[in-house]
Amino acid sequence: MSAGEYLLQQILNAVSIGSLYALMAIGLSMVFGILRLINFAHGDLIMVGSYTTLLLLLGGTPFVWASLAGIAASTVAGLLMERFAYRPIRGAPDVAMLLTSFAVTIFLENLAIILFKATSRAFPVPALLNTVVSFGNLQIASLNIISILFTIILLFLLTLFVTNTETGISMRAASQDLVAARLMGINVNRVIAAAFAIGSFMAGVVGILWSAKVGKVDPLMGFSPVLKAFVASVIGGLGSIPSAVLGGYILGALEILLQGLLPANIAPFRDALVFLILILLLLFRPNGILGSAEKEKI
Amino acid sequence: MLQLLQVHTKYGQVEALSGISLEVRGSSLVALLGANGAGKTTTLMSISGILKPSSGKILFQNKDLTQLDTRKIVDLGIIQCPEGRRIFGNLSVKENLRMGAIRRKDKRHLDQAFARVFEIFPLLKDRISQAGATLSGGEQQMLAMGRALMAEPQLLLLDEPSLGLAPIIVDTIFEVIQRLKREGVTILLVEQNAHLALEIADYAYVLEKGRIVLEGSGASLRSNPDVERSYLSEVPEENL
Numbered sequence: 001m002s003a004g005e006y007l008l009q010q011i012l013n014a015v016s017i018g019s020l021y022a023l024m025a026i027g028l029s030m031v032f033g034i035l036r037l038i039n040f041a042h043g044d045l046i047m048v049g050s051y052t053t054l055l056l057l058l059g060g061t062p063f064v065w066a067s068l069a070g071i072a073a074s075t076v077a078g079l080l081m082e083r084f085a086y087r088p089i090r091g092a093p094d095v096a097m098l099l100t101s102f103a104v105t106i107f108l109e110n111l112a113i114i115l116f117k118a119t120s121r122a123f124p125v126p127a128l129l130n131t132v133v134s135f136g137n138l139q140i141a142s143l144n145i146i147s148i149l150f151t152i153i154l155l156f157l158l159t160l161f162v163t164n165t166e167t168g169i170s171m172r173a174a175s176q177d178l179v180a181a182r183l184m185g186i187n188v189n190r191v192i193a194a195a196f197a198i199g200s201f202m203a204g205v206v207g208i209l210w211s212a213k214v215g216k217v218d219p220l221m222g223f224s225p226v227l228k229a230f231v232a233s234v235i236g237g238l239g240s241i242p243s244a245v246l247g248g249y250i251l252g253a254l255e256i257l258l259q260g261l262l263p264a265n266i267a268p269f270r271d272a273l274v275f276l277i278l279i280l281l282l283l284f285r286p287n288g289i290l291g292s293a294e295k296e297k298i
Numbered sequence: 299m300l301q302l303l304q305v306h307t308k309y310g311q312v313e314a315l316s317g318i319s320l321e322v323r324g325s326s327l328v329a330l331l332g333a334n335g336a337g338k339t340t341t342l343m344s345i346s347g348i349l350k351p352s353s354g355k356i357l358f359q360n361k362d363l364t365q366l367d368t369r370k371i372v373d374l375g376i377i378q379c380p381e382g383r384r385i386f387g388n389l390s391v392k393e394n395l396r397m398g399a400i401r402r403k404d405k406r407h408l409d410q411a412f413a414r415v416f417e418i419f420p421l422l423k424d425r426i427s428q429a430g431a432t433l434s435g436g437e438q439q440m441l442a443m444g445r446a447l448m449a450e451p452q453l454l455l456l457d458e459p460s461l462g463l464a465p466i467i468v469d470t471i472f473e474v475i476q477r478l479k480r481e482g483v484t485i486l487l488v489e490q491n492a493h494l495a496l497e498i499a500d501y502a503y504v505l506e507k508g509r510i511v512l513e514g515s516g517a518s519l520r521s522n523p524d525v526e527r528s529y530l531s532e533v534p535e536e537n538l
Contacts, residue, residue, distance in 0.1 A: 166400065173386045173397050180384035183346055184445070185372030185401035240388075 005137050010256050016144035018252020019151035020213075023206050024229030025236070025244035026158070027078075027199025033175030033239035034192055035090070037097040041081060041104035043226025045200050047112055049074035049207035050217045054123055063126040071204030077108075078200020082193055105222075112219035120218035123211040130212070147209050154202060155245065162241065167194055175239060231278055237291025246290060299324040299484055300345070300376075300453055305354035307337075307344045314340040316508040317354065322453065327475070327485045329495040329516065331525075332505035338488040339381050341505070342455045345486075346378045347371045358453070372401050375452030381461065381488070383442040387431030391422055394430050394441055398448030415444040418474055436467035443474065453484045460491050472498065496520045 024042070031039050053070030057063065085104045089096055131142045162168035167190065174181040174191045182188055210225060211217050228251060233239075236247025254277060258270045285291070300322040307315040315337045322328045330338050343349040345356055347368040356363040363371055377398075386394050399411055416423040419440040425433060430441060439459060446454060456475065460468040468491075476498055479485055489495035496502055496516045504512035504525065512524065519525045 166396070169389065169393050169396060170400065172389055173393075176386045176388055177384050179348060180380060180386065181397070182348060182368045183372075183378050183380055183384075184397045185369045185449070186397065187369060 002137070009138060009140070010260055012140055012144055012148075014253040014256035015249065016141075016147045016252075017255065018249035019147050020206050020209060020225070020248075021228050021232045021251050022245045022248025023151055023154065023202040024225050025232040025248045026241055027202050028226070028229050029233040029236075029239055029241065029244035030171070030175070030195040030199050031192075032233070034171070034178065034195055035086065035097065036094050037086060037101065038230065038238075039081075039086075039104075040098075040101045040226055040230075041085075041108060042078075042199065042203060042229070043222025043224075044105055044108040044112075045074045045078050045081075045203035046207035046210060046222045046225055047108070047217070047219060048077040049204035050123070050211040050221065051112065051116060053208055053211070054121065054217050057124055063128075067208045070208055071201060074204030074207060075197055075200045078196045078203070079193060081200075082196040087189070087192075109219050109222075116219060118219060120216040120221075123215055123217050125212045125215060129209075143209065143212055150205060150209070154205065158198065158241065161198075167191065171195055231274065234288055235278060235281060237288025240290065243288055243290040247288065250289075299359060300486070301355075301357040302341070302345070303355040303357070305341075305344060305351045305356060307340055307349050307351045309340055309349065313352075314508055315344065315351070318505075318508070318510055320503050320510060320513070322484060322486050323501075324484055325479070325482050326500040327479045327487060327498060329492075329499035329502040330486060330488045330505060331490075331492045331495060331502055334490075335507075336505040337508040338505055339457055340508075342378055342380075342457050342486070342488060345371075345376065345455060369401065372449065375450070376455065377446045377449045377451035377453070378455040379442050379446040379457065379459065381457035383435075383438045385430040385433075385438050385441050385445065387429065389430055390427050391425045391430060391433070391441060392427060394445050395422075395448050398445035401449065411448050411450065415447050418447065418477070419444050436463050436470075439463060439467070439471060443471070447478075451483060453486065454478065455486050455488075457488045458490060459487075460489065460494065468494070492525070496525075 028039060028042050031037055031042075049070040052073035053066045056066035056069055061069070081104055085100055086097065089100055129143045129146060133140050133142055133145065162172055170181065170186045170191050171194060173184070174186060174188060178188065181191070206225065210221070229248070232247035232251040233244045234247065235250050236243030236245070251274070254274055255270065258273055259267060262270060302318050302320045305315055305318045306313060318337070318341060320328070330341060332338050340349060344351050345363065347363060347366055351364050354364070358374055358376060361374070386397065389397070395412060395415060399408055402408065402411070421437055422440055422444055425437065430438065433441060443459065459471050459475070463471065472494060475485065475487065479498070487495055487499065496519055499516035502514065502516055502519050503510050504519070512519065512522070514522065
């Protein structure tokens with residue numbers, strides 16, 4: 001394999017993992033933009049979707065249907081979370097909302113442990129997601145191609161939604177100034193529910209791609225992705241969709257780059273280095289790369 | 299048209315309004331004056347349903363607003379143009395205006411509403427696809443007012459429309475306010491610039507620490523020595 005091919009291979013790896021981070025970060029960021037809530041339970045939506053898919057697969061449902069049901073389960077779980085955990089405490093201090101998100105996480109993870117045992121289970125990856133496509137010397141995992149394709153489609157649809165539909169524009173308005181949005185008569189409940197639904201839908205998609213990537217599911221599987229998504233959205237600048245996407249891809253590139261550059265004995269500390277870079281970035285750009293200093297709100 | 303009866307509103311733990319009663323008659327322009335922290339914005343936010351009064355009544359065409367959601371209050375035709383403009387900076391001028399009309403059911407007439415706003419503020423038309431944040435302060439105030447007008451308000455609540463603007467822009471804004479009044483829009487105007495406000499107001503109330511301490515016609519308050527001393531001697535710096 002030539003140097004150019006190696007580089008291309010690594011870029012594809014970076015874009016593919018970055019895509020998953022971006023999709024997760026969008027969900028976190030949209031909700032944060034409107035509610036100032038960092039929803040750490042967002043990761044558990046991955047788990048909900050993946051287990052739903054797994055159980056249906058074990059029951060003999062074809063992969064496509066099982067995945068769609070898994071994505072639907074994530075979406076419904078996200079909506080329920082909003083309705084029953086976050087809506088009742090809306091307007092409470094940010095810390096109260098953050099703690100509630102921890103409570104939701106603990107609840108969902110322990111529920112999963114009771115229902116499915118704490119051990120991980122193999123996720124049967126269908127051939128479609130488990131092959132390697134060769135272009136000359138280049139070997140590309142079909143999962144990477146599919147992750148990238150799905151992300152492009154979802155980002156395209158999301159862009160159409162937030163620029164062309166009334167609910168989408170309202171969502172951007174609400175994330176800018178919730179009180180002003182209310183003064184216009186924007187239905188804030190609907191906008192917030194829509195933000196949760198979209199973010200949870202994307203978490204459902206990530207759940208399936210993630211499970212296919214690691215080949216297993218477990219009750220705590222959402223922890224690492226949500227942490228990565230959090231880092232990604234902070235890198236980009238919390239609260240907006242473009243920053244979340246940018247942050248996702250930067251984080252993906254950073255990880256692949258470090259993995260390629262670091263000597264074998266340091267490689268296990270890759271994540272620590274990523275966080276170190278994050279800290280350095282925040283020292284110079286406290287609001288992330290695209291973030292601007294926030295104005296005080298009434 | 300609008301009546302506040304003994305309205306008490308808390309802002310956090312503090313009582314910001316301690317029993318306010320005022321009246322705005324149809325097609326009139328009423329000014330609400332007072333120093334910073336007197337409760338002017340709290341009054342408007344209570345009318346709009348953003349803050350809920352702890353007691354008292356707010357009647358609009360004899361309907362009590364205090365239990366209503368902001369959306370329903372908007373549906374009744376009470377539109378607020380908030381202090382500090384609060385336009386949506388990441389949204390284009392057109393999107394901002396569209397948000398102003400979000401509760402309108404008759405989307406067919408949306409073009410007419412746009413045309414009317416662009417006729418009042420021709421500048422906005424030139425900036426139609428620009429992001430709100432890129433507009434100058436004066437343009438942002440025009441956008442904020444245009445956004446409120448998109449809903450075709452029956453009662454327009456204007457909070458500090460002259461704040462921080464150059465005198466020439468203030469003149470433009472006040473000409474528009476007078477024009478709206480001529481066209482039959484009822485206006486409740488909160489202003490720090492008492493000179494300007496009293497010149498165009500039919501009636502005015504002076505707020506102090508959450509209470510109304512003085513009221514009267516615009517002309518009578520202008521010649522009132524108390525008002526002169528407390529509110530007219532100090533012209534806000536940005537309007538010098």
